[in-house]
Amino acid sequence: MAYEVEKTDEQWRAELSPAEYEVLRRAGTEPAFRGEYTDTKAAGVYACRACGAELFRSTEKFESHCGWPSFFDPKDSSAVELIEDRSHGMVRTEVRCARCGSHLGHVFEGEGYPTPTDQRYCINSISLRLRPDEG
């Protein structure tokens, strides 16, 4: 499928740091509890680090204690794309940026978190850039 933002592998490599490239473009996973936004409570919008699309809001972020920033809902359902992921011998749902196709993390359901959706968007900090609210 075609994304609104399409770049060659060389362009992504040039624009992203090696660690960002590994997660965003190679579907890697950053180490648990190391990401810069794991425990962040600041108010704002989390944008895609690859293309700048607004993906998640701090109001839907919750403490999952899983080691990665967790959200119970994206900012808009059309902001992210969900894809079945059968890698690593598991069936999971991959979360990608709908604008540029970059890998963000996975979404899990029915884990019993006390959130309105019972979903956990488990997202790599390095895939995101927090835009704090003004004031």
Ligand SMILES: [Zn+2]
């Ligand atoms: Zn993006």
